[in-house]
Amino acid sequence: MSAADAVRRAVGAVTDPELRRPLADLDMLRDIAVTGSVAQVGIALTIVGCPASDRISRDVRAAALSVDGVDEVDLELGVMTPAERAALTDKLRDGRAPREMPFGPDSLTRIIAVTSGKGGVGKSTVTANLAVALAERGLSVGLIDADVHGFSIPALLGLTDADGAAPQPTRIDDLMLPPVAHGVKTISIGMFLRRGDADGPVGAVAWRGPMLHRTVQQFLTDVFFGDLDVLLLDMPPGTGDVAISVGQLLPHADVLVVTTPQAAASDVAVRSGLVARQTGQRVIGVVENMAAMAMPDGTVLDLFGSGGGAAVAAALSTDDEDVPLVASIPLSPALRQDADAGVPAVLAHPGDAASAAIAQVADHIARTPRGLTGRPLPMRPA
Template sequence: MSDAVLTRENILKVLDQFLDPELGRSVVNLDQVQDIKIAPGRVTIQLGLTTFCAPLWDELAQEVRDLVRKNLDSAVEVEVKISEFPRAAEKLGQIGLKAKYVVAVGSGKGGVGKSTVAAVLALGLTRAGCKVGLMDADVYGPSIPHLLGTEERPTLYEGKIVPIVVHGMRVMSMGFIVPREEAVIWRGPMLHQAVQQFLRDTDWEDLDYLIVDMPPGTGDVALSLSQLLPVSGAVVVCTPQELALLDAVKAIAMFRKVNIELLGIVENMSYFVCPNCGTRHDIFSSGGAKKKAQELKVPFLGEIPLNMAIRVRGDEGKLVDCFEDPVLQPCLSALCKNLVRQIVEKRRASPPLPSLSIL
């Protein structure tokens, strides 16, 4: 095609096909196309996107480039500049939490690295530019404070709990309130009340994602969360061996029973690569979670290797440093991107309905 087709009007018609990753509607209709510059053989598009999809900005820019070349001029050079398009989160459910998406991270049993994966997801999304909160709902065994290396105590301001800010994300845990050596001995109603207070009375501000570290098993917390607010989706963590997969299947069944959509399965401690000889060892078997995900028609989000650096940095409260590790960084970043990719695909396939205010 000739450069004559490269008009602002034609480019806008093409961009009308590009759906906003958060709302699943045309970026043209949402006024997110901020500028278009046309020069001989070159088009520059300034596009506004929310931080909700920040981990995928590079991929989304490529999607726009491909769209313009395919529909207008395959030879044209297309530059896509993405800047933040502010859009506040709406309140979720009766609890009034302002978050665009709530991700519950669970497992059918303990000891599979669920809290580590929850913290990794929260850290990875924050580092990519998302506004993230991390809630430790594992009241009986809160691990998040230790993994993040903080022992601060939350304060109160104007009747709200001020969460601890760690590495740019807002964090709340029973571990900030109860001394490390003391046990929490509560029955179901008290557990429900604690979860409710963490959600309702904490000043989470305006979040893209609230990551909830669930306790292991299929008990009260999942029921409480499903009753208190619309949890958007769940991630199930397991290790590759058959015994762990049996419990992971139960966790998947639990989330489905309370109508929480499955975003995917993560296989933790997937394999071990010897640092001396480079040989791969499948200590707990390998690929079991991916196979089970296919059987249950659940997305597979990725593998995390059995790596000493995760254990050492977790014990030191420096889990965030794993994102600087040349071995771990690619798989951890891919895990976060795969999670957001699943969410964006679902949003685009079934856009959330706009809220209507009743006067």
């Protein structure tokens, strides 16, 4: 192998941090030569002002310098032509037509909608931490913040800046590349909103049914998640427009119901599971949040009562389908503080009782993969 071939192989193995594929597979390599101990390397970025250019430059230089005999790298960054970008987006779609959803019934991605009957039960906090816990187990995880009116996932994952604004996805023609936080590919309407003025809040969304449906549909069709093991949807509370849209778009999704022990929350949580089941979705379990907390003196604080999670699981179970209470997550100051700081508690405080309970949910999901009985497997001859 010539020195230039060795450099091409090393540089081609560098992974694009947004597309999560090697540069060679993305046809981003250009002229590569070696003169003496100097490697001349050409790379074509996907778009002008690519936010990953600094990372790609560092990784490419390091890869080229790892080749024996190369002591210096002359890196030239260019940009793909429109035709090259079009070819790339066709490759990323893997033969699908534009605007075609990759998460249909034949997809091997397990889709889990995390629902609740009412707000304020900690559903988004549970979802964000669950996504990170699944990624920590080596799974490829995507997360859609489907709570368009009450979006909070970017802040919970630490994607927002000091002003509360989240990074916008990179666009390659009509594809959007979701930002990645703690190994989780994430999309939210909050990434498209900005503050109205220097001191004002990040913009709010005041949309009705058709716009909400279109937003969820675009998240599923226009965002390039790549190959995922699990796609989580943080659903808005209740059984409104988004729940109906997700039921129509993803009738094969599994549903995880979050409640608190309080009867006022658990009674309503049952309804979200029933509506999901009416659209063909399968309820795979119940998570009880804000459960009793063990105090330092050995006493137990059950601020919101007890038994709500078990009651929801029992109400949603049928003769044909048992719905388990997957975990009870205790009240936890660490979970709340880490959420406010934008750091998932499963990473910041893995030994906390709440983190351990969320890890239990992740283990349950990882142990029970999506059933493939009666589903065609997408196979093509090599």
